[in-house]
Amino acid sequence: MAHRIVATRYGPPAEALELVQTEPPLPGPGHAIVETKAIGVNPADAKTVRGEMGGDHSRLPLPIGFEAAGVISAVGDGAVTPDGMLSVGDRVIVYRAQGAYTDRLAADLTSVHRIPDELDFEHAAGLLLVGVTAADAVRTAHVESGDVVLVHGGSGAVGVIAIQLARASGATVLATASARNHDHLRSLGAIPVTYGDGLLDRVRDAAPGPITSVIDTTGTDEAIDTSLELVDNPGKIVSIAAFGRASDGIVLVNGSTPSSRRHRAEAVEPLIASAADGSLVTEVAKTFPLADAAVALTELEIGHPRGKFILVP
Ligand SMILES: NC(=O)c1ccc[n+]([C@@H]2O[C@H](COP(=O)([O-])OP(=O)(O)OC[C@H]3O[C@@H](n4cnc5c(N)ncnc54)[C@H](OP(=O)(O)O)[C@@H]3O)[C@@H](O)[C@H]2O)c1
Structure with a gap:
């Protein structure tokens, strides 16, 4: 089974989030399944849970999370990226993800980016949303x-x-x-x-x-x-x-205008390269088990140490 954090209602993370078990996702055409090793926690996640990004009740239960890093465990037909074939075992970032708070993430290949060996999963998982x-x-x-x-x-x-x-x-x-x-x-x-x-x-x-x-x-x-x-x-x-x-x-x-989207798309590969070679410094403040996502979001909202919070499945 796969595990996933969802918002079952809109409100404070401690009241709204639940850990649920689901059938493992299967890779559709142009998609990969990523076994996540680290998941980035962002203020936008807390705003989503609170309904500040749109509180549409028809979307509940709502998967949470925009970015993660992990290892490809399956690929669908046509799983080709601009730099070649993706393979099972490749280390990747998924950004922008739909519902990254999970241990098995189905990802559209346009949002899958290879990670150089020098970059660990935790720093990779928290890099791109804030970086772009x-x-x-x-x-x-x-x-x-x-x-x-x-x-x-x-x-x-x-x-x-x-x-x-x-x-x-x-x-x-x-x-x-x-x-x-x-x-x-x-x-x-x-x-x-x-x-x-x-x-x-x-x-x-x-x-x-x-x-x-x-x-x-x-x-x-x-x-x-x-x-x-x-x-x-x-x-x-x-x-x-x-x-x-x-x-x-x-x-x-x-990210909603054409120029903003272009700036963000063009920033992805340079950010990964500079984080990997050490010329861009980022910090991981704290890690939490995936099941403690509500604790992480609550701490993030009330003020927190410098650096990213990361969930570990
Ligand atoms: N528009 C977008 O595309 C986009 C994308 C990403 C994030 N965001 C938003 O941007 C904001 C920042 O995100 P983040 O991930 O960088 O957050 P973060 O890591 O939580 O950083 C918050 C920063 O705000 C400072 N701060 C706290 N209270 C302050 C105050 N009263 N006056 C001035 N500074 C204060 C903190 O400084 P100290 O810790 O030193 O006190 C810290 O540097 C969030 O609201 C997020 O939702 C927007």
Whole structure:
């Protein structure tokens, strides 16, 4: 039998999630079955369980999870990817997955990506959702050499990758975080700034020149209001989370426009390669058994250590 976490209702993860047994999936044409070894946990999973991504009751029980890494255990007819035949035993990431919180995942081959030997399953499982989002934000902000970029939420899973990509483009980067994460931001080449009251003055004091663009991963009014004071054009503020502030003229990205989709698709292979060769640093904060998915999501929502939470089947 296969095991799967589903939401049986919309609400807090501790009340809504159940571990169920199902018949093992069979590989349809153009699909593979992946025996998962690690599953990425994301804020979007908790928002899905709570019904914040659309609370359609006809979709219940609803499989949860957008990304996982594991080993191919079966392939359907026509299981060919651009770089050749997929085979049983191949190590792969599945992103974007439908219902990744399972030990046997049926995956469309367009979402199956090979993992180099150097990249372990846990880091691979948590890489792509946040990685392609960070890459999209950095490209949408047109970050280039000489820019001074402010990243709100620089210690978050998206933020740490956005910092590294902006630094690789030659920009100076300031990044907000709690004080406990400042040394890590410095290690990534960013100038750390504590968020909270007085943020605008602290950014101005720390910045070596005018802020040329902003990447916001927090969605807070403090981040957006501060940013609007710092740049002359709201179109230089790119947010992945402040969807309630669209009327301010900021740029919101979530993979729904053609350019956002293209940025994300083009980022997949470079992210995997740079995570594998160590030039992109990501962290795993904690692992949980698959059965404890509700515990992981609850801890993620109330504040958590830096790095990704990973479920292990
Ligand atoms: N639009 C999209 O396509 C897309 C894709 C992925 C994620 N997202 C969204 O982006 C957000 C971030 O995701 P993530 O995975 O990076 O989350 P995460 O790993 O949980 O990081 C959250 C970050 O927010 C910081 N933070 C917490 N409270 C704050 C406050 N009051 N002011 C400023 N910063 C604060 C934390 O800093 P400290 O820990 O240092 O305090 C941490 O750096 C989530 O809302 C997620 O749903 C959107």
